[in-house]
Amino acid sequence: MTNLVRLRDFVRxxxxxxxxxxxxxxxxxxxxxxxxxxxxxxDWLPDEFARPHRDRYRQFLLHCDPLERFSVxxxxxxxxxxxxVHDHTVWGMVxxxxxxxxxxxxxxxxxxxxxxxTGSHALPAGAIDLVSPIVGDIHRVxxxxxxxxxxxxxxxxxxxxxxxxxxxxxxxxxxxxxVSGYENETVPNLWRV
Numbered sequence: 001m002t003n004l005v006r007l008r009d010f011v012r013x014x015x016x017x018x019x020x021x022x023x024x025x026x027x028x029x030x031x032x033x034x035x036x037x038x039x040x041x042x043d044w045l046p047d048e049f050a051r052p053h054r055d056r057y058r059q060f061l062l063h064c065d066p067l068e069r070f071s072v073x074x075x076x077x078x079x080x081x082x083x084x085v086h087d088h089t090v091w092g093m094v095x096x097x098x099x100x101x102x103x104x105x106x107x108x109x110x111x112x113x114x115x116x117x118t119g120s121h122a123l124p125a126g127a128i129d130l131v132s133p134i135v136g137d138i139h140r141v142x143x144x145x146x147x148x149x150x151x152x153x154x155x156x157x158x159x160x161x162x163x164x165x166x167x168x169x170x171x172x173x174x175x176x177x178x179v180s181g182y183e184n185e186t187v188p189n190l191w192r193v
Contacts, residue, residue: 082142099150
């Protein structure tokens with residue numbers, strides 16, 4: 001049995017934060033604390049939202065604010081799985097719940113040409129990472145574990161599965177539009193007691 005009260009409490013507190021009119025800086029400071037508390041305890045994510053696919057990473061919707069001001073998503077990575085290089089176009093926070101992820105950051109070149117690598121870092125369980133057009137928005141995320149599953153919880157400033165975003169070709173910097181969607185047809189029942 002999972003402790004969905006943790007996710008319900010997170011959604012309530014994050015809704016209060018968004019309702020307060022918080023700007024991106026405050027969302028990052030206060031929201032980071034809320035997300036950190038959520039991923040600090042691993043007893044709440046239902047198994048069906050943490051199962052890897054053998055060929056590709058998975059993105060499961062856990063909650064979307066009715067006004068699409070934010071969404072909460074679980075990402076599940078099997079060994080060796082990675083996203084393409086992509087952007088978000090909105091603010092986002094990533095909290096690692098299980099395993100370890102690697103984030104490779106990129107920037108667009110000043111003139112047409114290859115993408116510019118701007119750094120790489122590992123995110124162990126409990127770590128929080130931030131993305132946005134202001135703080136840096138283009139990256140590739142992968143499972144850093146060769147023999148295990150990693151799971152992260154993402155909070156975005158929109159219904160991320162419906163947002164038009166871009167993937168980038170590393171060699172040319174060429175971008176292509178995409179909309180990610182979600183794996184699941186249902187979301188966790190946060191009101192179950």
